[in-house]
Amino acid sequence: VKMKCRTTTLFCIFLAESIASCAAFGWKVRVWRNHGSRPKVNRDGRHNGWKCMASVHGDQRVLNTENLLDHCKMLNSYKTTDFIPFSIESEQLGWLRKEFATRLHSLQLETKQKVFTFEWPQCSEDGSSFMPGNVGLHENLLSDHPQLHDRSAAVNDMVKVLFERGEMRGWRGELQQVSSAFNKPPALLLERGCVPYFGVAAYGVHVNVLVREERGTSVWIAKRALTKATYPGKLDQCVAGGQPQGLSLTENVVKECEEEAGIPQQVAATARPVGAVSYMYATNKGLSPKTLFCYDLEVPRDFVPRALDGEVDSFQKMPIEEAMRSVADQVDMWKPNSALVMIDLAIRHGILNGDEPNYLEILSLLRRKG
Amino acid sequence: VKMKCRTTTLFCIFLAESIASCAAFGWKVRVWRNHGSRPKVNRDGRHNGWKCMASVHGDQRVLNTENLLDHCKMLNSYKTTDFIPFSIESEQLGWLRKEFATRLHSLQLETKQKVFTFEWPQCSEDGSSFMPGNVGLHENLLSDHPQLHDRSAAVNDMVKVLFERGEMRGWRGELQQVSSAFNKPPALLLERGCVPYFGVAAYGVHVNVLVREERGTSVWIAKRALTKATYPGKLDQCVAGGQPQGLSLTENVVKECEEEAGIPQQVAATARPVGAVSYMYATNKGLSPKTLFCYDLEVPRDFVPRALDGEVDSFQKMPIEEAMRSVADQVDMWKPNSALVMIDLAIRHGILNGDEPNYLEILSLLRRKG
Structure with a gap:
């Protein structure tokens, strides 16, 4: 077990627990540290955001697609009747x-x-x-x-x-x-x-900010500001926002890239549209159908996102495989619909594939019937 | 108008027609020639397969997504009642x-x-x-x-x-x-x-064989052998086949890559699973639900596919944009479900995007409800 973290005592206690349970299964564990200036610990003594980002190496364990399926079902829970x-x-x-x-x-x-x-x-x-x-x-x-x-x-x-x-x-x-x-x-x-x-449709754009590295492709993940009204402290795509009227999708992507991650216009303009994730769930008030237009944006290896609008607490770069494992194992850490975008990314990049159980059902749940 | 082809008189007559109609709209036209040893002409004097592959350059015309939508609807036509x-x-x-x-x-x-x-x-x-x-x-x-x-x-x-x-x-x-x-x-x-x-489900694998070139990404397209029982002479992915029992998807991809396009095992093994296309249509007998597992396989620029099993008449390499335009303008040239895989490729590679009308409906029709 290799540990690389700078942390408070409380955080250590929490990690020790997680690592113990991982080690019990014979997995090698590496702990992600927060990219901020120092790890932030919540009032309840728990490290918010990266706390459970223990990644698992060297094991041949398949992804927990049962959890992924459950999550997709949760975001598609309604009875048309x-x-x-x-x-x-x-x-x-x-x-x-x-x-x-x-x-x-x-x-x-x-x-x-x-x-x-x-x-x-x-x-x-x-x-x-x-x-x-x-x-x-x-x-x-x-x-x-x-x-x-x-x-x-x-x-x-x-x-x-x-x-x-x-x-x-x-x-x-x-x-x-x-x-x-x-x-x-x-x-x-x-x-x-x-x-x-x-039950009227709503739209947004989500940008996967990717870095092509020797060992494979990594993705920049944002931890949402703790002051955000919705899903504070949850993990999210680097850049994401609602689609306002009067802007094209591309214009909105460029705008959000600048505001949320300090990505220059000429880089943001190379973001590639790669599909959309759509889902629909029932609330007390009615039905909520949402569509997220997804983009992949490759940035240089030395690029580091900067939050300009106070919406992001910190950014973290990690291999897609590890981000996906985090979604599969600890989806509660993620903003729910951003987890869907992460699953879509993993599918397109071959991390999740047809040999895994539940693959086709997950795939179809990422796009509700139009 | 630049023409680059080695051809028979009959073929020329046909091309002249196509080019005239394109030129009437002020488009620049380039004609794809058959990659086989010499162009093949059918008994009725028409060049089968590439005949309508006149590509259109320099115009800002958007893709005919209405046609793409119609095609997706056609492959999803049934009344559950x-x-x-x-x-x-x-x-x-x-x-x-x-x-x-x-x-x-x-x-x-x-x-x-x-x-x-x-x-x-x-x-x-x-x-x-x-x-x-x-x-x-x-x-x-x-x-x-x-x-x-x-x-x-x-x-x-x-x-x-x-x-x-x-x-x-x-x-x-x-x-x-x-x-x-x-x-x-x-x-x-x-x-x-x-x-x-x-109305029992059937499965297959389709492999997009891609070449990363300076001008962008190209795709190798196969023209099916004229002797094939189903869809002779139609355009198709370079490698595609039914999923037999007893083989994993990956094993099947490697096997089909070798048989259908002479792709060596070590190259085929790098094929990346990128999702699946599923559709369902009514026949006189019943209902036909199909799922095609899609793969992207990057091959070297100097690689040329070879048909080893007689299933392919010839191969043709072209930019994804042009292959997509061919699907949008002349879908009858394509094996119907291979056209769906081509649409999925174009979506993932950003050729078709959310600013085009019908985008979301096409997207949802590529994955029938699981």
């Missing part, structure tokens, strides 16, 4: 919980407005097939762009009543464009607070 | 056409045998959800491996009656292992001729 499509002119924009659709229906009867139409899920007459139903817009609100703002106002005004009554939470006073597919013109401008209830 | 799952002990092995299930049911009543169980698709009592039904095995045939051969004999004997009566076609007298997932032990040994009727 709990939801009704939300469509305008046969283009689906989202999904509504049945209960939420029922509530909207009651409200519409109560207020005598004409905003939504409701077709409830039902079976065909011969019982051999099933129609999933639909929530749509009243015909007065249909037709093209001249109507977009009127239509959106009618929808948002009606739903606002539920926020005012305290039956829905999170009004933001901000509109989001909603369309039936990425890059399509919006069919509706929906109050942001309503998005989780209407 | 036409089929009933075929499952043993709640593990799904395949799908049966409703008509075929009904025919089996009648036969079972007629012959008074106890082989299959039938649950027909139906709605829940409240009409709000749907059970897709199931064809399963009679409880006498359930349990573990000691029963595998008895169980299989019962199934095959019963179905054989329909072959003998001429109601099913294609008895092969050969058994195929059927399981609920790749690499799982078989739950049934099914006569090969029955496979298309039972």
